[in-house]
Amino acid sequence: MSKRGSVKLAGVGKSFGSTTVLQNVDLEIAPGEFFSLLGPSGSGKTTTLRIIAGLEVATQGSVYMDGNDVTLLPPGDRDVAMVFQSYALYPHMTVFDNIAFPLKMVRTPASEIGTAVRDAAARVRIDHLLTRKPGQLSGGQQQRCALARAIVRKPTLFLLDEPLSNLDAKLRIETRVELRRLQRTLDVTAIYVTHDQEEAMSMSDRLAIFMDGRIVQVGTPEDVYTRPATSRVAGFLGNPPMNVLPVRLSGGQLLVGNARFDAPRLRPLGEREVLLGIRPSEIILGTGDVEATVTLFELLGEDVIVDLDLGGELIRVRVPGRSRIEEGTSVRVGFDPQKLHVFDRTTGERIDI
Amino acid sequence: MAAPSVAVLIASTTLPLVYLVWQSLRSTNLAMPGMDHFVGAENYLRLWHDGRFWDAFGFTIIYTGSTVGLQLVLGLALALLILQIPRAQWAFRTVAILPIVLSPVVVGLFWRTLLLTPDFGIVDFASRALGLGSHNWLGDPLLARISVTAIHTWQWTPFVFLYLLAALSTLPADLYEAARIDRANAWRRFTNITLPLIRPAIVMVVILRMTVALSAFAAIYAATGGGPGTATEIINLLAYRVSFAELSLGYGAAVAVVLLVVTMVVAALLFRLRRAL
């Protein structure tokens, strides 16, 4: 693990006039980490990335790289490389010139440029396309060209702004793996912005979840998955996402609409209205106390997703296997009490039980 | 980088205008340099009572209105027509470019000498061949006015044509297909789909052509010089003649100021119309 490439944000905030888009952002990223900024559109994750890049200046707080305060430093002086969502390739230059551009800007001697460019291009497997122009490349090839341009300088920090969002689904998954492998080989800190939670979960060492301009949770993928900090986070992760239902706790029982479940484990919480979280894969069909009606059935290949009407609330269940269940029929539903997540009804904050 | 250029820009147009207005409040005769003096609104009063001015004003309105109207109708008709023949478009575009790139002074001269001259001008020849007889196209006041309008229209209709052709080409074909299925005939399709969709383009091109027509100078100057007498004198020309032929700069400036105000008002109205659409 390299020692260089740590990033720290302390109390960073950004406002445009009277609109605040980012508040109280505190982050510490270790060298060599693959760190994702995850959140829905408009949550502030791209703004944060641009502040780290130096393309925007924070209106509050400070940015540190390797211990140095870089808050006001222009992007060119920060030794960061960035891959934009639109790739931002220079359309009038060949692939070779695109990749060579950063080296030219620091006056690298021409002999070195040639080797470095070919090296970078080979790493992302576009070394056969060096004489083409971006307009002649496919989407995936353009993306790799943008990557090559970023890695050719061997930067300390690698920033990626939703680089896979313009690729088709299959390519996206393949490229995910490649990106991760590349980052590990180069041993460079990577900060990755995405709204796709599957991407973030599969690629990151750690991630930060943004909502409405604030960070709501930071942790490893496993942390955020098994212990989501708020009901919104819970409802954001997973495919399909965790079911979050308004329930009433009373005398050790769960009341969902007009269905009742026994839940002795929750008795200590007393009488209250809460939000209950249960994953689609942790709902058991066929046995249990309560009956629910099937409203939709989707076959996903190896699994099926069943939408159920449970006491007036919609829940989604993911079950392995391919057996068909007719819409309109009734099934029994149960859950493992250990797998329940409880959140405060008003604040959405996690309640530990 | 922008600041100095913009400052120069503003200075270079505002200052002369201020000077112009100031000039219009004085009586200046270039033939008698020592006699400049301030006369206040006298020039404007003179203007108000000057028959020649009102003639020019009237003609300017008629001229501008008719040439822009004709350009619009002809240009639109041509554009609609050529739209149907994609293969010929290149040829038409090339031909259309030519009148536009010529210097208006040359166009005025061409028409005056080669086309409208009685005896060997081809317009005259054509009119005789059609049994309309020979006429003094530029010598007779009414005919001169018509000729001058025709010249301007000739030169600029291709502009309207090209502009509207470009606008029409952007209209999606499936709108028309949908209309056909809804049993709209050609006229209906034109009025309900085409016209509303290119209305912004039409307004824009009218604005452009109108401001140009109001300040048309070279072509008329070359063709008739404002004559016969003052028949084809639009306000622009009147200002010029008064200032440089009669050397009465003050009065000329006043006329110019009036033209300026008229142009501004027309442009403002048209822009407001454009935003309203």
Place this chain on the structure above:
Amino acid sequence: MVVAAMLLSIWVVPILWAIITSLKNEKEVLAYPPTVIFTPTLHNFHEVLFGPTNIVSYLTSSIVLATSTTVLTVLLAVPAAYSFARLKLPAKKPMSFYVLATQLVPPIGLIIPYYLILNRVGWLDSYKGLVLIYLTFSLPFAIWLLVSYFEDIPREMEEAALIDRASRLQAFWHVVLPQARGAIGVTVIFVFLNAWNEFLFAVVLGGSNVSPVTVAMYNYINTEQTQWAQLAAAALIAMLPVIALGIAAQRHIVSGLSAGSVKGVTRR
């Protein structure tokens, strides 16, 4: 199709007639009815270019005037338009409206003050005087045209260049400018056209020193014995550059016409 061809002839015929006339000898021109079949001669062109009253000096004048205007305009307008497009000035909207308004001022209103100002400075009938005045109308026009093109170039590319350690200037030179080539081309065309075809300013503010072809044309008519064929030849030669430019660059011109509504494309 037939109708279209007929309408088209309205514009083709006069131009064709000018060409035909220029190839006739003077007597032929005066013939009635006008002839279309005749023996063409290049005599007129010869006279116009090499004869005693040739227009070569006028052509030179036009070339110098139009070229200087174009070069200066582009050199000044490009950086100005770029800053204008990129800067987030609150004054932007009224500013661009003002630039637009300057285009609406009828030239006659400015001629008088310009004449007096140039007279006072002693720059009448001089290239520097005329180019300066020409700049007052080509610069705002060029800036206006270029600003919308610059705004269309995505910022991300410049940002990528900045991250790649380019300075703002380098980013402009290597990344933005190549993209703007088309726009600059269109601007050059229009500015040159307008400058070449300008008449009013040339005739009032010019003189024996600065006499472009547009003025020469006018002088042809004022001589006692108008030689029609020579006039036609002279006019054709005078208009040759702009015609060639027009045909060669027609696609650019058409795109320029409709690009964000180009204002008053050519001089009246």
